[in-house]
Every structure is written in C-alpha cells, then in structure tokens.
Amino acid sequence: MPGLWALAAAAVAAVASAAVTPPIFPYPRQYGVHRLGPGERIVVDGFLNETAWDAVPWSEDFVDIDAGPVPRFRTRYKARWDGNNLYIGYWLEEPQVWANLTVDDSIVFHDNDAEIFIDPDGSCAWYKELEVNALATWWQLILDKPYIDGGSAKYGPGKWVMPRFEAATQVFGCEINDPSSGPCSHWTLEMLLPLESYVVNETVARSPPVPGDLWRWDFSRVEWRVSDVGNKFEKVPGVAAANWVWSAQHAINMHLPERWGYLCWLDDKVNVSTCRTDVTWNARQALAAVYYAQHQFSAVNGYFSATLSDLGLPPSVLNGQLGTQPPVLIVDPLSPYGFAANVSATVGGQTFVGSINTQRHFTFDPPGAAVCGLGGC
Helix, strand or coil: CCCHHHHHHHHHHCCCCCCCCCCCCCCCCEEEEEECCCCCCCCCCCCCCCHHHHCCCCCCCCEECCCCCCCCCCEEEEEEECCCEEEEEEEEECCCCCCCCCCCCCCHHHCCEEEEEEECCCCCCCEEEEEECCCCCEEEEEECCCHHHCCCEECECCCECCCCCEEEEEEECCCCCCHHHCCCCEEEEEEEEEHHHHCCCCCCCCCCCCCCCEEEEEEEEEECCEEECCCCEEECCCCCCEEEECCCCCCCCCCCHHHCEEEEEECCCCCCCCCCCCCCHHHHHHHHHHHHHHHHHHHHHCCCCCCHHHHCCCHHHHCCCCCCCCCEEEECCCCCCCEEEEEEEEECCEEEEEEEECCCCEEEECCCHHHHCCCCC
C-alpha cells in the first residue's frame, strides 16, 4: 500500500504543518465464544446443523468497512471452541454463488470470499489472516506488521500453515457456478482453526486460552458484482469489490488491527457467562492517536516531533482522560523505530503502562494486561 502517508501529507499541506486531529473510536464489537459442553461436538461439513451451533447466538450483521451504504446481502457468524480448536460458522446471503480458484494459497479475494483476521496478543504484530471461497479453497497468511508499516505477508510451507485446519462449504437454493440453477439463497462455511497455530510468534496469548482471555479479531467479506454472460458468471468490468465487515474499520483497510473487535473466550455456560471489557482500551486509543499524529507530522515535516503540542492531539489524550497521565514521547532519530510513546493508567487500583512504536507495535506492562487482565496471564 505505497503512498498512504504521502496522502496524509497532501491532506495537510494546504495548512502547512498544522496537525490533523486523529480520531478516537468507540469500543468495538465483542463476541463471546463459548466452550463446547459435555456431549457437544462439531463435525466440519458446512451444514452448521449441530445442537452446539443452535445453542449460541449469531453475531451482529456485517456492516460496510468504512461506514458506507448498508451491505446488499446479509452476513453473520457463530463461534465455539473445545480447548484445542476454534470453530467458525459463517452464513452469507448470496443470490449468485460462484468461485473460480481451486488451488490453496491462491489470492482468494479475487473471488468472493469470507475472511477472518486474528491478533491473539493484540499487539498488531504477527497477526493471522485466513480467506476462503465457496469452493473451500483457502489462503492462510501471517503478517509481521501491517502493510502500511512495511509489513509483508508470509504463507506456505516453512512460513505459516495450519496443519490441522479444516473447511467445508454448502450452497443453498442453487448449484455453484451455474446461473441457470438460481437464484441461490445463501452459502455457509464451517471451519476448524487449530489454536496452537494462532499463538505462533505471540509472546502473551496462550493455547489453550483461559475463559476470560481477550484476543483481537475481525471478519471480512469480499463481494464482487457479477453478471450472467453465456450461462457463466463474469465480474462486471470497472466495478470494485465491496468490503463488508463485522466490526467497522472506519477505513477501507482491514490491516488496521488496533481497530478490530474482540474475541472473548468463555466457558461452556451459555447464557450465563459474560465477557469483560479490555481495561487497556482507553490507553490504546491514546497511543494510537499519537501514532497517527506522528506519522502525519513526519509526512509533512520530515521528522517526528518530540513535543506533544505539535501533534494536534485530542484533549482527551492531552489531559490524561484516556490514561492517568498524558502520553510520554521518546524520540530517537538514531533508533530504527524513530519514536515510541508510553502511557500509564490505573484501573481498580492497579497500574499498567502501554507503549507503541513507529511500526504500530503495542506492548503492555504487565505483559498480560491486554490479554488476561491486570492480574496477568
């Protein structure tokens, strides 16, 4: 994604070095994933018809990635876990079900697809992405950091694979890739995600998780407009794909992990156990505000500021409302990271410190504050 910080510079160039106030976002969506109870079992066949699925609620319907028009078709999911595996059940309304790619580790979003992004540590580093089309063809990726921060996707043998991964799809009301058989009603995707694969390169998140742990995640659907051409589906030329997500990104970019929703791990007491909220959320907002403001400032001026007052930060950041104290900047031109920012906060009598660097990497002290709460992991 070249040029994004250059675009930020252009946006503020008209007012010289005046800062653009970075946004403060509301708490994102959160879904409680219940452990399977005694006697409950999920077979990955795409049907989502087990009692284990019936027992838990659907997620909220997906929304436009950037708060645009209401999606044309409904999308939602459910999730369960069993100690070793995370199970996902996707439901996608679709009158024209099609898919072309049949080789795994293809660039699946060239087809309509269903995607899931997971950042167990909530660090914005070494997060995992999974894309699957209606033929159950998949693409499994791990990213060391977001693309805009110089990150790269790694996939395939020797890089990142999920050996025990399973996926199956079902199409309802038509035959896939056959316009004459429709209209379809929807398609479903059922997946088994091995948890040990998701803690690769993580420093805090544990496998298996413990009820009460919080991971960051989000879901995305890529939807292309197609038409019936000679009894086959073809993309409508010149029309970009729509991006529909579970928890809004407020930008057309899924690779902003600090904006994803939360996966809340729960025990098997459905309708009894509830999720906690992330005690580090406000501190995260303060740190993210500094991160965005520093990059905007640097895009215009060619260097990072050592002074908070240069950055046009919201009052809630400067007055300590999002932390016990305002952020503390550390600027080192000789460092490969350029700057870091720290913020301390006290919640329930316990104090933690959050940090972010130039590459959007979040850390917390104590280390388990974000994932396991202030008591640590």
